[in-house]
Amino acid sequence: xxxxxxxxxxxxxxxxxxxxxxxxxxxxxxxxxxxxxxxxxxxxxxxxxxxxxxxxxxxxxxxxxxxxxxxxxxxxxxxxxxxxxxxxxxxxxxxxxxxxxxxxxxxxxxxxxxxxxxxxxxxxxxxxxxxxxxxxxxxxxxxxxxxxxxxxxxxxxxxxxxxxxxxxxxxxxxxxxxxxxxxxxxxxxxxxxxxxxxxxxxxxxxxxxxxxxxxxxxxxxxxxxxxxxxxxxxxxxxxxxxxxxxxxxxxxxxxxxxxxxxxxxxxxxxxxxxxxxxxxxxxxxxxxxxxxxxxxxxxxxxxxxxxxxxxxxxxxxxxxxxxxxxxxxxxxxxxxxxxxxxxxxxxxxxxxxxxxxxxxxxxxxxxxxxxxxxxxxxxxxxxxxxxxxxxxxxxxxxxxxxxxxxxxxxxxxxxxxxxxxxxxxxxxxxxxxxxxxxxxxxxxxxxxxxxxxxxxxxxxxxxxxxx
Amino acid sequence: xxxxxxxxxxxxxxxxxxxxxxxxxxxxxxxxxxxxxxxxxxxxxxxxxxxxxxxxxxxxxxxxxxxxxxxxxxxxxxxxxxxxxxxxxxxxxxxxxxxxxxxxxxxxxxxxxxxxxxxxxxxxxxxxxxxxxxxxxxxxxxxxxxxxxxxxxxxxxxxxxxxxxxxxxxxxxxxxxxxxxxxxxxxxxxxxxxxxxxxxxxxxxxxxxxxxxxxxxxxxxxxxxxxxxxxxxxxxxxxxxxxxxxxxxxxxxxxxxxxxxxxxxxxxxxxxxxxxxxxxxxxxxxxxxxxxxx
Numbered sequence: 079x080x081x082x083x084x085x086x087x088x089x090x091x092x093x094x095x096x097x098x099x100x101x102x103x104x105x106x107x108x109x110x111x112x113x114x115x116x117x118x119x120x121x122x123x124x125x126x127x128x129x130x131x132x133x134x135x136x137x138x139x140x141x142x143x144x145x146x147x148x149x150x151x152x153x154x155x156x157x158x159x160x161x162x163x164x165x166x167x168x169x170x171x172x173x174x175x176x177x178x179x180x181x182x183x184x185x186x187x188x189x190x191x192x193x194x195x196x197x198x199x200x201x202x203x204x205x206x207x208x209x210x211x212x213x214x215x216x217x218x219x220x221x222x223x224x225x226x227x228x229x230x231x232x233x234x235x236x237x238x239x240x241x242x243x244x245x246x247x248x249x250x251x252x253x254x255x256x257x258x259x260x261x262x263x264x265x266x267x268x269x270x271x272x273x274x275x276x277x278x279x280x281x282x283x284x285x286x287x288x289x290x291x292x293x294x295x296x297x298x299x300x301x302x303x304x305x306x307x308x309x310x311x312x313x314x315x316x317x318x319x320x321x322x323x324x325x326x327x328x329x330x331x332x333x334x335x336x337x338x339x340x341x342x343x344x345x346x347x348x349x350x351x352x353x354x355x356x357x358x359x360x361x362x363x364x365x366x367x368x369x370x371x372x373x374x375x376x377x378x379x380x381x382x383x384x385x386x387x388x389x390x391x392x393x394x395x396x397x398x399x400x401x402x403x404x405x406x407x408x409x410x411x412x413x414x415x416x417x418x419x420x421x422x423x424x425x426x427x428x429x430x431x432x433x434x435x436x437x438x439x440x441x442x443x444x445x446x447x448x449x450x451x452x453x454x455x456x457x458x459x460x461x462x463x464x465x466x467x468x469x470x471x472x473x474x475x476x477x478x479x480x481x482x483x484x485x486x487x488x489x490x491x492x493x494x495x496x497x498x499x500x501x502x503x504x505x506x507x508x509x510x511x512x513x514x515x516x517x518x519x520x521x522x523x524x525x526x527x528x529x530x531x532x533x534x535x536x537x538x539x540x541x542x543x544x545x
Numbered sequence: 546x547x548x549x550x551x552x553x554x555x556x557x558x559x560x561x562x563x564x565x566x567x568x569x570x571x572x573x574x575x576x577x578x579x580x581x582x583x584x585x586x587x588x589x590x591x592x593x594x595x596x597x598x599x600x601x602x603x604x605x606x607x608x609x610x611x612x613x614x615x616x617x618x619x620x621x622x623x624x625x626x627x628x629x630x631x632x633x634x635x636x637x638x639x640x641x642x643x644x645x646x647x648x649x650x651x652x653x654x655x656x657x658x659x660x661x662x663x664x665x666x667x668x669x670x671x672x673x674x675x676x677x678x679x680x681x682x683x684x685x686x687x688x689x690x691x692x693x694x695x696x697x698x699x700x701x702x703x704x705x706x707x708x709x710x711x712x713x714x715x716x717x718x719x720x721x722x723x724x725x726x727x728x729x730x731x732x733x734x735x736x737x738x739x740x741x742x743x744x745x746x747x748x749x750x751x752x753x754x755x756x757x758x759x760x761x762x763x764x765x766x767x768x769x770x771x772x773x774x775x776x777x778x779x780x781x782x783x784x785x786x787x788x789x790x791x792x793x794x795x796x797x798x799x800x801x802x803x804x805x806x807x808x809x810x811x812x813x814x815x816x817x818x819x820x821x822x823x824x825x826x827x828x829x830x831x832x833x834x835x836x837x838x839x
Contacts, residue, residue, distance in 0.1 A: 184801065191589045210803050214590050298694075298781055354674040356784040357695030505802035513797055514609075517785035521697065 133169035138439055140172060141187070141200035143179035148383075151459045159446045167439050183207065191216050198436055199443060202247045202425030204238025205501040211425070212241035218426035220245045223441050229448060232466045238421050238501050248448055249420035251462035253378040254489055255305050255498075256416065260373045262397045263290075271401040275313075278404050282350045285373045293345065294372035295355035296363035297520055300512030301500070303342070303355070306376040307516060308499050309403045309417050311338025316411030317496040323503050326541050330533040334410060339526035343519055356517055368394055378419075379485050383461035386479075400484045402492060416492035420465045421501055457482070463489070504540035507533065575816070581809040588805035600810035609786060610811070613794040614818070616701060620769035620790070621822075623705040625762060632713055632761060633754075636720035637746050650718060657715035665778025668707045669694070697787045700780050704788055708775045712768065716761045723757035724750060759830065763823055770819040791815045 140160065144153035153176075160172045175197060177186055183203055190196040191211055202208055202217075211217045221244050224230040230245075239247035259271065267288065272278040285292040297303040312320065315334035322328035329335075345351065352358070352366055364384055367375040368391045375381075384391035385398050405413030424447070430436045446452070453464040454476050461482065464473075470490065477483050500508045511533055518524040524532070582600055584593045604610050639649045656664065671678045672693035680690055693703045727750060735745050773792030776782055782789035782797060789797070791811060799808030 188588055194591075206803065210587060210589055214587075216589065298783060300783075354690075354692040354695045357672070357674065357692055357700075357780075359669075506798075509797055509802060513782065514786045517783050521695075521784050523697070523785060 133435075135169045135171065136433075136435060137171040137173055138199065138436055139175050139197035140443075141175045141177060141182060141197040143177060143182055143201045145176045145178055152456070152462075155452060155455055155459075156447075159443065159452070162446045163439055163442045166442050167435070170435075170439055172439075196427045198427050198430050199440065200425055200427070202239075202423060204247060204249065204421040204423070205497075206505055208239050208247045208425060209241045212244070212246040216428050217246040218428050218430050218440070220248065220426065220444070223444060227441070227445055229444075229466075232448075233420070234418070234465060234467055234495070235420050235497070238497065239423070239425075247423050247425040248444065249423035249465040250447075251422070251453075251456050251460075252418055252420040252465045253380050253463055254416050254418045254485070254492075254495070255309060255376065255378045256400055256402045256485075256488060258367065258375045258377060258381060259399050259401065260367070260370065260394075260397060261399045263370075263373050264399070271399065272404045275404050275406040282345065282348070282374075286348065286350060291352045291366065291372040292350040292374055293352070294363050294366040294375040295351035296358035296360050296366070297355045297517060298357060298359050300516045302360050302363060303520060304512055304516050305378065305417070305498070307338060307342045307519075309376075310341050311335045312415065312417065312496060313403055313406045313409045313413065314338045314341070316409075317415035317494060318411060320496070320499045320502045323507070323537055324541065324544075329530075330537060331527075331530045336526045336530050339519060339529055343522070343526060346520055346522070351520075356521060364390065367391075379463055380461060382479075382481050382485060385481055386461070396480055398481050400481060400488055402488045412494045414492045415494045415496055416489065417498055418463075418495040419498050419501065421497070423465070503537065504544065506540045507537050510536040578809045578812050578816075581806055582813045583810075584806040585804075586806040586809075587803045588800075589803070596806070600807050601814075603807070604810055604814060607798075609789065609798070610791075610794055612786065613789045613791045616788060616790045617770055617772065617818075619701060619705065620708065620772055621766055623709065624765035624769055628709045628713060628716075628765065629758065629762060631709075632716045632720055633751070633758065635713070636717050636724055636754075637750065639717065640721055640724040640750075641742070650721065653714035653717050655714065656711050659711070661711070661774040662778050664707060664711050665775065668703075668710075668779065672703055694780050695784055697784055700784060700788050704776060704779050707779060708772065711775070712765075716764075719761060720754060720757055723754040727753050763826055766822055766826060767819060770815060770822065791818075 140156070142153070142156055143149075144156060157174070160174065164170050164172055179201065182201055187196060187200060187202075191214070194216075196216065202211075208217065221230070224245060233249065234252060236245050236249070239245055239249065263285075264270070267284065269281055269284065272281055282292040295303065308320070311334070314337040315328075315332055319328050319332065319335065323330060352372060363375065363377065364381065366372040368384070379400075382400075383389065385395050386392070387395070391398070402414065402416055424443075426440050430440050448466065450466070450468055450472065453466050453468060454472065456462045457464055457473075458476055458478075463485075473486060474483075477486060499511070515524065515529045515532055519526070519529050581593070583595055583597060585596045585599075586593045635653065639646060639653070642649060659667075672680075674680055674690050674692045674695070677693075679693065680688075683691065691699060693699045731749055731753075732745055735749050740748065771792060772790050773796070776788055776790050776793050777796075780788045782793045792815065795808050795811040795815070799805065799811060
């Protein structure tokens with residue numbers, strides 16, 4: 079009796095375990111089962127679509143990163159687009175799946191890509207991510223869709239999302255980098271935005287002598303000071319030099335690149351940055367500027383959203399200006415070139431191509447999201463620069479914010495633009511410069527020359543590995 | 546014991562669930578990590594290319610990897626040389642305090658229930674160069690501003706202190722439990738014989754809590770080898786990579802750069818180093834002080 083009971087119990091345990099293991103193992107079938115189970119309550123919510131639904135219901139998932147209070151405006155744009163697409167495609171339900179940007183980029187999406195089950199539409203970074211995925215055939219080739227919609231030439235740059243001549247993603251917005259400055263202070267001291275590097279040097283010197291911090295600094299994360307260094311070396315050595323590092327056409331040890339590094343170190347030596355910068359977080363960068371402690375802050379245009387009602391820079395509304403890095407004497411190439419990035423946007427799963435109805439939904443999603451209206455909404459509501467070329471008059475008509483007007487003016491006066499280095503060089507080089515070399519330069523543990531040599535060494539290795 | 550358990554089939558069925566879980570969450574991940582450590586897998590590709598020992602020679606020949614290993618070593622050294630004596634000292638104090646013992650126990654235990662992110666921010670304020678607590682105190686003694694987290698000379702020390710602060714309380718509670726479980730008569734007898742407080746602590750209590758101290762040391766070693774979060778929140782491995790540990794090295798140089806093969810290599814190395822260290826410790830030192838009989 080006891081024995082049989084024991085056997086029975088163990089058998090029960092075993093079978094239940096096996097069953098649960100089976101349930102988890104076959105992801106494809108189980109997920110389609112659960113979606114079928116989930117569909118009824120969702121369709122009852124949308125009673126309007128219920129009657130006209132002749133086609134079989136289907137769903138797609140959009141992985142977005144608009145999570146949290148400061149991304150509500152961006153989320154609103156996305157939900158509007160989703161509603162439009164759902165209305166146009168019979169039987170379609172779109173699931174919105176919000177995940178923190180970094181988690182999505184570095185963990186979730188990568189895991190899904192490796193397992194072969196990414197969502198149909200997902201937030202994607204251009205370089206290097208989209209290239210890695212495109213190489214493995216995980217991304218949908220958008221070239222024919224863009225041709226069909228006729229918007230292929232409307233984007234300012236698709237380079238970060240292009241692999242072997244095909245386009246695999248679309249940037250949602252862009253950003254430019256330059257100096258934010260305290261207008262009130264400038265007026266008090268009779269200073270004007272500089273038109274040459276010498277003038278900028280003078281301004282920094284004047285502010286320093288006045289006992290203020292000329293430049294905000296928070297270099298715990300290497301990319302923050304590197305925005306400035308990147309722009310400096312691109313002024314001295316030309317805006318196109320960074321793109322040539324990966325191909326071997328140019329070297330980090332180029333004397334003009336070294337001049338850029340040297341300029342940054344010179345400013346450190348002269349005490350133009352807030353002291354102890356290597357220990358400060360990026361969040362403190364803005365605080366140094368908004369508190370009036372630092373007069374200038376080199377940052378991306380995304381920072382303009384801080385100077386809006388209800389945000390941390392509220393007290394400085396109307397007192398903040400923006401100017402481009404001034405030209406340097408003897409600098410190579412276009413001296414008005416603006417550092418601009420269009421590295422974040424949406425990508426689409428390669429599996430979409432197998433299902434014509436999903437492909438149709440993706441096409442409509444692109445059509446409704448990537449157009450003038452949405453780009454202007456992004457700019458006006460969210461302070462994100464357009465990733466598409468827009469008519470200047472329409473732009474100006476829509477901007478009411480003074481700071482945004484200045485930013486757009488800088489944008490328009492720049493004759494060319496170039497992407498930040500991390501979109502152009504290999505990840506190993508990015509790691510070396512942002513984790514080691516730039517902090518060594520700031521901490522005076524290296525010289526501009528040694529820094530260039532160290533970078534070139536890593537660059538050579540990365541170039542050799544790519545061949 | 547009944548007959549059922551003597552039946553090999555039943556016996557096997559009973560260990561099966563545990564075995565499956567162990568395989569799924571422990572054995573399989575280790576085997577797959579070892580497997581991928583010999584490849585140049587990018588974390589996404591369906592094609593996995595074997596590159597033999599290349600990843601291992603690369604890691605072992607990388608100066609930055611050894612800086613990270615050294616920093617892990619500093620974690621261990623700091624906990625054994627400074628943290629453990631302090632743990633024992635404070636445990637003895639708290640065990641012998643007459644009133645408010647509960648308050649002291651709670652107070653020392655508090656840091657270990659806080660999340661590392663919170664601790665990072667908290668200590669970030671303490672180390673803040675201009676208005677931070679530490680520099681404000683030092684200023685009273687005429688010490689110049691010290692950039693704790695920004696200066697390579699102090700950054701690692703700052704992390705070690707914070708890490709010690711976070712975990713000391715946890716270990717104190719462990720040691721306290723051991724002290725309290727020592728039969729009262731032993732101390733009383735020693736007291737009657739005329740032993741002073743210090744003599745009793747050194748001759749009676751300490752030898753009796755040796756096994757637990759040994760466990761504390763082993764846990765510290767294991768904890769030090771896998772440390773990562775505290776470094777990430779305090780310095781991100783900076784300035785200029787001077788506070789990187791093996792785990793942050795792995796994240797920076799492998800995972801972020803789509804080098805999962807290399808990342809697995811570093812993970813395997815961390816595993817092997819930790820295994821060897823704890824095994825050595827267990828073998829050479831801990832084994833001798835395992836059993837205490839009253």
